[in-house]
Amino acid sequence: MQRIYISVCLIGILIWSSGCDLKGQPDAATGDKLRVVATIGMITDVVKNVGGTRVEVTGMVAPGVDPHFYNPTPKDVQRLGSAHIIFYNGLYLEAKMTDILAKMSEDTLTVAVTDAVDRRLLLTPAEFEGLYDPHVWFDVKLWMQTVGKIRDALSEFDADNTALYRSNAERYLTELKELDAYVKSQVERVPSEQRVLVTAHDCFNYFGEAYGFEVRGLQGVSTATEVGIADVQELATFIAERRISAIFVESSVSSRSLEAVKAAVKSKGFDVKIGGVLFTDAMGNEGTPEGTYIWMTRYNINTIVHALIGESEL
Ligand SMILES: [Zn+2]
Numbered sequence: 001m002q003r004i005y006i007s008v009c010l011i012g013i014l015i016w017s018s019g020c021d022l023k024g025q026p027d028a029a030t031g032d033k034l035r036v037v038a039t040i041g042m043i044t045d046v047v048k049n050v051g052g053t054r055v056e057v058t059g060m061v062a063p064g065v066d067p068h069f070y071n072p073t074p075k076d077v078q079r080l081g082s083a084h085i086i087f088y089n090g091l092y093l094e095a096k097m098t099d100i101l102a103k104m105s106e107d108t109l110t111v112a113v114t115d116a117v118d119r120r121l122l123l124t125p126a127e128f129e130g131l132y133d134p135h136v137w138f139d140v141k142l143w144m145q146t147v148g149k150i151r152d153a154l155s156e157f158d159a160d161n162t163a164l165y166r167s168n169a170e171r172y173l174t175e176l177k178e179l180d181a182y183v184k185s186q187v188e189r190v191p192s193e194q195r196v197l198v199t200a201h202d203c204f205n206y207f208g209e210a211y212g213f214e215v216r217g218l219q220g221v222s223t224a225t226e227v228g229i230a231d232v233q234e235l236a237t238f239i240a241e242r243r244i245s246a247i248f249v250e251s252s253v254s255s256r257s258l259e260a261v262k263a264a265v266k267s268k269g270f271d272v273k274i275g276g277v278l279f280t281d282a283m284g285n286e287g288t289p290e291g292t293y294i295w296m297t298r299y300n301i302n303t304i305v306h307a308l309i310g311e312s313e314l
Pocket of ligand 1: 068135201203281
């Protein structure tokens with residue numbers, strides 16, 4: 001209780017100290033840029049692509065860090081306080097940031113990018129207690145819907161550059177369309193009975209729906225779910241019975257639980273290999289190919305396909 005009180009106070013002080021005068025329209029004539037803060041790397045990347053040279057975007061959740069558990073640091077709070085626009089995923093992905101994002105929305109344009117996604121296309125996994133599955137970026141076509149939302153928010157704040165945001169968004173959407181086609185062409189290489197994806201947590205539901213994969217996660221949709229021995233055994237039985245050749249570790253989730261599954265499968269007389277590390281809720285390091293949404297998605301599908309069909313080289 002005391003910790004909650006301290007963090008609320010800290011948020012208040014930092015917002016106050018960051019000052020409202022910083023929130024005015026950036027002056028393009030002096031080279032001022034739009035200050036944007038985004039939560040996950042996948043959103044930061046869309047903002048970079050659509051905002052181009054007009055926008056200075058800071059990502060909050062670093063590569064390899066799990067957004068389900070992420071608590072904003074005092075520095076994050078300061079950045080949020082001086083941002084012109086804040087973008088977040090929504091659908092309860094940033095579960096620990098709900099309060100601060102609500103607070104920020106009182107005087108800053110604060111946008112949940114998944115608000116753009118048609119509700120009829122969102123999934124509601126039974127174990128997520130009536131909430132929508134937040135992992136929308138695994139279906140490239142669904143993620144494309146967030147591009148327009150980001151374009152419109154940038155244009156709303158900085159109307160003078162609407163044409164720039166529009167042309168950047170169009171170019172990026174063309175690249176994403178090509179990416180979607182690439183994922184589909186890679187999936188085609190896997191025999192349909194082998195299209196099963198087993199990972200640490202249940203984040204590939206949209207991927208499964210869009211690209212025709214059966215998906216199984218050891219944990220539920222959120223990494224907050226506890227893993228029990230029964231869960232490990234149940235998944236191990238599934239893998240052994242279906243003779244699934246590979247399962248996948250995630251960059252933002254501990255590999256320990258999947259190692260336990262591998263051992264349990266072995267005790268049932270079948271060998272499953274760890275097919276590689278997938279970038280799931282966080283991208284790769286900035287400056288590496290996997291540090292962008294497009295190359296992270298390409299890397300993931302390449303890793304999945306190569307492991308499942310038994311190719312050794314990427
Ligand atoms: Zn997740």
